[in-house]
Amino acid sequence: xxxxxxxxxxxxTATGQRVTLRCSPRSGDLSVYxxxxxxxxxxxxxxxxYNGEERAKGNILERFSAQQFPDLHSELNLSSxxxxxxxxxxxxxxxxxxxxxxAGSRLxxx
Amino acid sequence: xxxLEQSPQFLSIQEGENLTVxxxxxxxxxxxxxxxxxxxxxxxxxxTVVTGGEVKKLKRLTFQFGDARxxxxxxxxxxxxxxxxxxxxxxxxxxxxxxxxxxGTGTRLKVLA
Numbered sequence: 001x002x003x004x005x006x007x008x009x010x011x012x013t014a015t016g017q018r019v020t021l022r023c024s025p026r027s028g029d030l031s032v033y034x035x036x037x038x039x040x041x042x043x044x045x046x047x048x049x050y051n052g053e054e055r056a057k058g059n060i061l062e063r064f065s066a067q068q069f070p071d072l073h074s075e076l077n078l079s080s081x082x083x084x085x086x087x088x089x090x091x092x093x094x095x096x097x098x099x100x101x102x103a104g105s106r107l108x109x110x
Numbered sequence: 111x112x113x114l115e116q117s118p119q120f121l122s123i124q125e126g127e128n129l130t131v132x133x134x135x136x137x138x139x140x141x142x143x144x145x146x147x148x149x150x151x152x153x154x155x156x157x158t159v160v161t162g163g164e165v166k167k168l169k170r171l172t173f174q175f176g177d178a179r180x181x182x183x184x185x186x187x188x189x190x191x192x193x194x195x196x197x198x199x200x201x202x203x204x205x206x207x208x209x210x211x212x213x214g215t216g217t218r219l220k221v222l223a
Contacts, residue, residue, distance in 0.1 A: 002152065002154070004152075031208070031209070033211070035213075042198065042213055042214065042215045042216045043153070043198065043213040045211070045212075045213070048208070048210075050207070050208055055207070055208045056208065056210060088150075090152050090153075092152075094209055096209070097140065097141045097143070097158060097160075097202050097204070097209055098143075098155065098158065099143070099155065099200070099211060100155065101145075101152030101153050101154070102152050103151060103152050104150075104151070104152050106150070
């Protein structure tokens with residue numbers, strides 16, 4: 001157990017729908033990073049939050065949004081889903097130069 | 111745009127063989143991390159190297175950070191089937207108030223018994 005909790009672990013939905021992925025960082029970590037990993041691909045950085053504020057944006061689509069709440073958990077919202085959004089979505093919490101990843105949420109869009 | 115290129119992309123070897131994975135960039139990083147990821151799991155941190163020229167050993171794994179802090183290598187001695195997985199390097203740099211990470215493209219290793 002890495003200490004980073006992601007829910008749900010698996011999610012199957014249809015095109016056009018909206019889903020929310022949730023992440024609770026390790027105790028004491030203020031930074032949350034979201035990554036997308038498609039089949040046989042590397043990790044694509046989506047967005048980073050630090051103590052509730054957005055700090056950096058990567059290749060995040062306009063249909064996707066995220067936020068970090070006062071209790072430091074974060075949610076990634078994916079809307080108007082397309083088949084190509086099927087992927088593993090990872091959350092990582094950061095402390096200094098150490099990133100700790102959760103087990104991921106596998107999204108399948110049918 | 112900062113890029114981290116890993117080579118090789120795929121590697122299939124027999125148990126007991128040695129191998130080296132390379133991670134190269136034109137950018138200078140504050141530190142560099144190596145992760146291993148198994149199917150359906152999140153990446154797990156193996157090591158962080160910080161100082162140019164630094165060498166760290168983790169059992170049969172040897173990690174080296176280039177003198178200029180732009181590249182790194184991972185050497186596995188006497189590979190075992192349990193070493194199978196996706197190896198990712200990640201360079202980090204530290205603009206004021208945050209840490210940023212650039213991940214490499216990954217090396218998929220398969221060790222055959």
